[in-house]
Amino acid sequence: MAPEVVLIGPPGSGKTTVGAALAEALGTMCHDTDAAVEQAQGRTIADIFIEDGEPAFRALERAEVARALREETGVVALGGGAPMDPETQVALAGHTVIFLDVGISDASKRIGFDQSRPLLSVNPRASWTRLMNERRPTYTRLATHVVDTATRTPEDIAAEIVALLGGAR
Template identity: 55%
Template sequence: MSTPAVILVGPPGSGKTTVGGLIAERLGLELRDTDADIERAAGKPIPEIFLEDGEPHFRALEADAVRRAVAEHTGVLSLGGGAVLDPATRALLVGLPVVFLDVALAEAVRRVGLDVPRPLLAVNPRQRWRTLMEERRPWYTEVARAVVTTADRTPDEVATAVLDALERHPA
């Protein structure tokens, strides 16, 4: 069974898509983002899915998108921030080259911006982000082969750190 070369997990604003793109370019692979897969399949943006269909429906779409991507994609894979909420997804990620991009609150808020439509951060984004991280950090850590801190690093430096971490922690 082939699996993705690198799987990135982390909260909104951690740089999964940006760093994933850089890693994919360096390795000569394609980047796949499960949030983009969900939007393409649903025919609408994630905030609309949350609003019109509810979070449980979105989470079901997300679990399915991750399952398919892990089975089909051999490049770099970026998972949505909440993908680790699903126990089946966490079980699926065990033993795979997963890296948790750990980002500080202030940096995430600066990167995400407060005008970007993120349904789970709509009300009191700083407090909500902090709460999400408290809930999700144990799961990000559980599925990760390595943790890379993004603080005071450029996306290029984070990409290098991810590749170095995977070299130090092979399967």
Template identity: 50%
Template sequence: MPPATPTPGPRLVLVGPPGAGKSTVAAALARRWRLAVRDTDTDVEKVAGKSVADVFVEDGEPHFRELERAAVATALAEHDGVLALGGGAVLHEGTRAALRDYRDAGGAVVFLDVSLAHAAPRVGLNQSRPLLVGSPRAQWQALMDARRPVYEEVATVRVSTDGRTPAEVAVAVEDALGAPSATGSDA
């Protein structure tokens, strides 16, 4: 069973770095709880008509961040299922304020944490991650060092995804939130 949440708004918001499994875990939780899943990176791609990587290359990071901020604000207001945010969404102060308000009103924000050793094989640290060009491992570590305090600031709880399947992370999220486990498929 999903945690209760303020209305309107998602039942759960997932934040974390690239490779933490936000989209995959969101889908697993949505299946377990029989809710809709939404990913703000997908929302940005629909609005832009191109991939996140192409938005970065063709329009620049500032344009992408504005599209991302708008996508998060819309999803927080409209979506009532499980919501996965892009890894950098928490960088915008307006997004952090909206997440704090959501959390303070009783919403659950879960920081899916992952180590570099476990993130690397998941994301491949390759060209599809525009912020990880050059030395991908060093870039990922620098990104995580800068973002960790922000993820921790907005989160209700932190759940490590290291060495866990999406189904195991879904159960760990439920346990961390004190939510009863779903009946039926684990994901």
């Protein structure tokens, strides 16, 4: 068992929204690893960061991503920082990975840089730009395909991904 496709990208790239649209287009389910961690812990990622710290969250995230890559089918959407983990990078080998690329203008419109994003809580625009500069090489290296999401609807992006995957299943 393995996912048909794994979505990666920065906050605001549309992983959750595009994942749902892509799953619908493929006639399958979407599994969001951030949502799964929140559900399992009974609290938000922001609360996990505040109460337990980032290392504790990253350990939970790593375990959930590994489980999802082994057990989930359909579409799996990873949190923005998940691909930075070396164990996750190894686990992604052999999967079809789509890097949803986006610029800060579109990302800020989509997520609003609110307090639910702990790594973006101080000077959100500068923090997002710094994160993206650090993460882009890894996202690009891990990607089977790169899809630009700027100014596009989730359905349009999903249609492009379906075409990249060789058509509907």
